[in-house]
Amino acid sequence: MKLMIDAEKCIACGQCKSVCIRDNIEIDEVAYETGSNCFECGHCMAICPSDAVTLKIFKGHEDRIEKYNPKELPVNYHDLLQFLKQRRSIRWFKKKKIDKDTFDKLIEGAYYSPSAQNEQDVEFVILDKKLNDFMKHVYDIIKVEEEEFFRIKEFGDYVRDNSTKKYHPLLWTGHQLILTFSTDKTSAVIANTRMELLAYTLGLGGFYSLFILKSDEIDHEKLMEFFPGIDKNKHMYSAFIIGYPKKRFKKTIPHKEIKVNYM
Ligand SMILES: Cc1cc2nc3c(=O)[nH]c(=O)nc-3n(C[C@H](O)[C@H](O)[C@H](O)COP(=O)(O)O)c2cc1C
Numbered sequence: 696m697k698l699m700i701d702a703e704k705c706i707a708c709g710q711c712k713s714v715c716i717r718d719n720i721e722i723d724e725v726a727y728e729t730g731s732n733c734f735e736c737g738h739c740m741a742i743c744p745s746d747a748v749t750l751k752i753f754k755g756h757e758d759r760i761e762k763y764n765p766k767e768l769p770v771n772y773h774d775l776l777q778f779l780k781q782r783r784s785i786r787w788f789k790k791k792k793i794d795k796d797t798f799d800k801l802i803e804g805a806y807y808s809p810s811a812q813n814e815q816d817v818e819f820v821i822l823d824k825k826l827n828d829f830m831k832h833v834y835d836i837i838k839v840e841e842e843e844f845f846r847i848k849e850f851g852d853y854v855r856d857n858s859t860k861k862y863h864p865l866l867w868t869g870h871q872l873i874l875t876f877s878t879d880k881t882s883a884v885i886a887n888t889r890m891e892l893l894a895y896t897l898g899l900g901g902f903y904s905l906f907i908l909k910s911d912e913i914d915h916e917k918l919m920e921f922f923p924g925i926d927k928n929k930h931m932y933s934a935f936i937i938g939y940p941k942k943r944f945k946k947t948i949p950h951k952e953i954k955v956n957y958m
Contacts, residue, residue, distance in 0.1 A: 696728050696731065696733075696751075697728070697731070697735055697750060697752070697811075698719075698720075698728050698733065698739065698740075698748055698749065698750060698751065699748070699750075699754070700726050700727060700728065700747055700748055700749075701746075701747045701748075701749075702711035702725045702747075703747075703749035704745045705725035705726050705745065705747040705748075706744070706745050706747070707722050707723075707724065707725050707726065708744065708745075708904070709722045709726075709929045710737075710740075710742045710743065710744065711740075711743055711748055712726065712819060712863055712949075713728050713862065714719060714738040714739060714742050715733075715738065715739055715862055716736070716738075717732035717734060718732065718738060719732040719733045724745070725747075725947065725958075726739075726748065727847060727953075731850050733745075733905070734809070734812065735750055735752060735813060736813050737750055737753075740753075743854070745886040746937045751767055753844065755896065761952075768862050778892075778895070778896075780947050780948070782895060783801070783857040783900075783944045784900075784902035784903075785844045785865035785900025785902060785938070785940045786868065786869070786902055786936075786940045787867065787868050787940065787941040788867075788868045788869055788870065788872075788900075788938030788939060789875055789938065789939040789940070789941050791939045792823065792870070792871060792900065792937075792938075793871055793937065793938065793939070795935070797897060797899075798821055798873075798894055799833075800891060800893065801873075801890045801891065801893050801894050801897070801899075802819060803889070804886075804889035804890045804892065805817060805819070805889055805890045806815070806884035807889070808882070808886040809882070810877070810879065810882040810883050810885075810886070811881060811882050812879075814877075814878065814879065814882065816877055816878055816879075816882070816926075817875060817876070817877045817882055817883055817886040817887075818875075818877065818925060818926075818929060818938070819873055819874065819875055819890075820873070820874040820875070820876070820922065821871065821872070821873055821927075821951050822871065822872040822873075822874065823871050823872075826866075826870065826871070826872055828921075829872070829921060830854070830865070830866070830907075831854060831907040831956060832910075832917075832918070832920075832921045833865075833910045833918075834847075834850055834851060834854045834909055836909075836913050836917050836918060837850075837873065837906060837909045837910050837913055838851055838908040839913060840909065840913070846865065846906060847906060848862055849864035850856055850864045850865050850952075852908070863865075865904060865906050865907065866904075866936055867902075867936070868938075868941070869901070869902075869936035869937070870936055870938065871936070871937055871938055872904075872907075872932075872934060872935070872937070873890070873901075873935045873937055874907075874926055874931050874934050875890075875932055875933035875934075875935075876929040876930065876931050876932070877929055877930070877932060878921075878926075878928050878929050878930070880932045883930075883932035883933055884932055884933055887933040887935060891935060891936075895925065896936060898940075899937055899938065899939060899940070900937070900938065900939075900940040901903040901936050901937035901938065902935070902936055903933065903934065903935055903936075904934040904935070904936060907931075907934035908931065908934050909941070910931070911930050911931040913932060915927075929933070939942075
């Protein structure tokens with residue numbers, strides 16, 4: 696059994712039953728759990744008007760329960776769209792580093808993310824001190840594609856003799872990196888995107904790196920040697936270089952029209 700249902704508080708309104716997609720709740724005099732079908736999505740707990748339902752795994756996490764008025768949205772369409780419009784990839788960063796408290800604030804965005812099968816297994820790595828070692832590890836993996844991608848060749852030259860290049864060929868002027876791991880690609884990307892959007896609200900910026908991600912595609916086993924504490928069933932699905940922007944952009948530019956197929 697995954698739920699605790701307080702019979703004293705339950706008013707048998709049936710709202711928990713109505714939102715359960717696993718048919719795991721029935722109502723008699725009060726609500727009760729019928730089996731072990733629950734995947735701990737928490738819908739029953741979130742909708743209960745009398746605080747009668749609690750998920751056992753979240754006992755002790757009551758400080759995470761926050762009541763809100765569902766009719767009052769804290770952002771509107773215009774403001775959010777304007778915020779999205781003003782986003783650009785940032786590759787030129789100040790020397791100032793992001794501190795742990797600020798990273799913790801960003802991870803809050805991921806904490807509230809949806810995940811496939813409600814696995815909630817998205818895991819982050821924040822690379823700072825070990826960034827150069829990590830990048831060498833990445834190079835050892837992606838160098839097999841050096842002939843195909845000039846950027847990887849440049850990266851190789853940089854690793855061999857970094858004095859010849861003005862900027863890092865993969866990190867530009869970035870010096871902190873967030874990697875996102877999960878068993879499910881979509882869940883990782885969703886979590887990372889939320890973290891990224893929150894970063895902009897704190898005056899931070901960054902860009903995604905395709906070449907760092909290649910290391911997982913080319914040799915996952917070897918990549919994971921760098922992260923002995925992370926479950927090998929998880930893949931690295933996002934690499935986001937992050938920092939305080941040195942350059943600020945001033946206008947939007949057009950994008951290719953997005954095709955939408957209504958069927
Ligand atoms: C999945 C993904 C991978 C990317 N890889 C790189 C990269 O390796 N290096 C880089 O400088 N920018 C990278 N970018 C940033 C794109 O080049 C950038 O989004 C594009 O040039 C448009 O600029 P904007 O983001 O400012 O609109 C990547 C973006 C995405 C979404």
